Amino acid sequence: MPRPPHICTCGRLVAHGARCACQIASTRARNRRHDAKRPSARERGYTTDWQKERKAFLAAHPDCAMCGAPATVVDHIIPHRGNKALFWDRHNWQPLCAPCHNRHKQREERASHVVGT
Template identity: 60%
Template structure:
């Protein structure tokens, strides 16, 4: 079975195939930290005690992930609400997801459709 050759990072280090150079990992962490500083906290984004109650009730009625059928533990907004409280509370916009489906495939799809990469 063929093995991919290592690559040379822009910093000059040889990096094994499938790995990230430490300098690239550090830059990514710094970029994400800058983004997090400017991002409102969860309460400011609408995730309050009332949301937790509604989330718990929704998951009790919809216990399976809409994508893979595994036990759901996340209520996802099908269309990102981006602070729009009407869309945030629209139950027709909610779907139950498991953590892997929400954190992986759903986030990649949102980045693809938003037209810009997110940290």
């Protein structure tokens, strides 16, 4: 039996499992504000040297550490947050597929960041 729709805080009726247009717009605006303050990828250390190391690491470790799918992302196990030594420490790297990196790993980081504050 399908679950009933819910009423958004803006008053619109929204299907179960869906997000209201106002919530989507709010999330996009919040992300734009965050990205405007964030340093560029190059400023965060993702240079051509990183691209070379990333390519070599993925060649040596082709499978996702979480699900076993082909890995496409080199993830920092402990977020480096600008620490160059941690950024380049290969023991802090793990191969992940994009879905695991974008979904599971990011959820873990958000949870640990909230707890760590």
